[in-house]
Amino acid sequence: MAMTSPLPVRDGVGATRLHVPLEGPWDTVSQYMAERFSHLDPERLLRRFDRGDIVAFNGSSLARDTPLGAEEFVWYYREPPEERDIPFEVEILHQDRDLVVVDKPHFLPTTPGGKYLQNSALVRLRNLLGNPDLTPIHRLDRATAGLLMFSTRPETRGAYQLLFERRQVEKVYEAVSALPADWDAAEPALAGIRFPIVYRNHIEKLRSHVCVRVDPDREPNSETLIELIDFDDRVVHTLLRPHSGKMHQLRVHLSALGAGILNDGFYPDLLPEAPDDFAKPLQLLARELRFVDPLSGAPREFVTHRTLQERP
Structure with a gap:
């Protein structure tokens, strides 16, 4: 499914698109994402919603209480990991x-x-x-x-x-x-x-x-x-x-x-x-x-x- 990201490339990295189920055992999009990314601190994830870092197709920010089914796709920037430098040049x-x-x-x-x-x-x-x-x-x-x-x-x-x-x-x-x-x-x-x-x-x-x-x-x-x-x-x-x-x-x-x-x-x-x-x-x-x-x-x-x- 070809879709244009509502977020621009930042520091050379494009935004990540996530498919969100329209129905399921979660009340909100944030609950689904907390379970989907269970290896992450859930409070840290919720703070990203509060900052407006998770957006819909039209670029509008989702709140932590946005109900499941409101959006089928969301976009966000991955939080950079602690990377080991690769000391070789392109x-x-x-x-x-x-x-x-x-x-x-x-x-x-x-x-x-x-x-x-x-x-x-x-x-x-x-x-x-x-x-x-x-x-x-x-x-x-x-x-x-x-x-x-x-x-x-x-x-x-x-x-x-x-x-x-x-x-x-x-x-x-x-x-x-x-x-x-x-x-x-x-x-x-x-x-x-x-x-x-x-x-x-x-x-x-x-x-x-x-x-x-x-x-x-x-x-x-x-x-x-x-x-x-x-x-x-x-x-x-x-x-x-x-x-x-x-x-x-x-x-x-x-x-x-x-x-x-x-x-x-x-x-x-x-x-x-x-x-x-x-x-x-x-x-x-x-x-x-x-x-x-x-x-x-x-x-x-x-x-x-x-x-x-x-x-x-």
């Missing part, structure tokens, strides 16, 4: 009237969420460029570094988003994995398959699960071409060309071939959550983007300035 590689292309560092999320607000590529760039309309055209995992594209204007955003929806953007990644135990330097291969490797499987994202699920009995919905760049007695360095864009696809495919990416806390095994170790970034890099510009018809190509620290 590098702007290209900027024009319609596009901004950046080199995102490891550990920085693309958009605000969870415990990250100011420490996200989107918020940093909105504040740096003074453009509240800036919006990512695609996304990278927080753990992945490399090329990331943003739209600067709503008027042309859809044209660039369609490129990704129609798979008209050539994306190239590289990764570094631990050398498999059965590695044969004379005939390099992964899981007995010689390079170049085309790997396919069926990936699905399950609600409330941080890892994706692979279903071996279903028709493949993801595909990656994997090429060998180099190797030594410690690691193997690969070039990855995804044909599809499923969540965690590259990490899942290399893991399935016995070459899980170095410093991956999700695949092949989900490790206990721990503070970021900035000395051990995931060895996955979004290296190249190529496409035909939908506005000018000119070919566009962008290449990262970053490298993977564990490469041979």
